[in-house]
Amino acid sequence: MQQQGDVYLVKWQQINNQNKLSNLDNYITDIIAIIDMFNNQDVHLIGHCLGGHIAMAASYFRQNHTASLTLLTTPWNFSHLKYIYPHAEILENIIMQYDYVPAILIEILLSYLD
Numbered sequence: 001m002q003q004q005g006d007v008y009l010v011k012w013q014q015i016n017n018q019n020k021l022s023n024l025d026n027y028i029t030d031i032i033a034i035i036d037m038f039n040n041q042d043v044h045l046i047g048h049c050l051g052g053h054i055a056m057a058a059s060y061f062r063q064n065h066t067a068s069l070t071l072l073t074t075p076w077n078f079s080h081l082k083y084i085y086p087h088a089e090i091l092e093n094i095i096m097q098y099d100y101v102p103a104i105l106i107e108i109l110l111s112y113l114d
Contacts, residue, residue, distance in 0.1 A: 042067035
């Protein structure tokens, strides 16, 4: 890939009390800033797992500068997790007890958007 140009990796970090959900916006903003560094050149975005959703959001805001979007194991349908919905109070307690939100818990919470 480096023969084709620069390669950037935006690393996923656990969400904690200091950065909370605003961190998801920061990831998107960071990717948009990287795209903007290329002065109207098209870029190829690759997103893995939940990073695929972040890459899709960045691609949406920079449609004219996204040459391609590749999603690797990006969850598309969370409906199989709906059985957890009755336990939402338990999930909320888990979030309050820990200093971070595990990625799997974010996936579960996203299932409520269906």
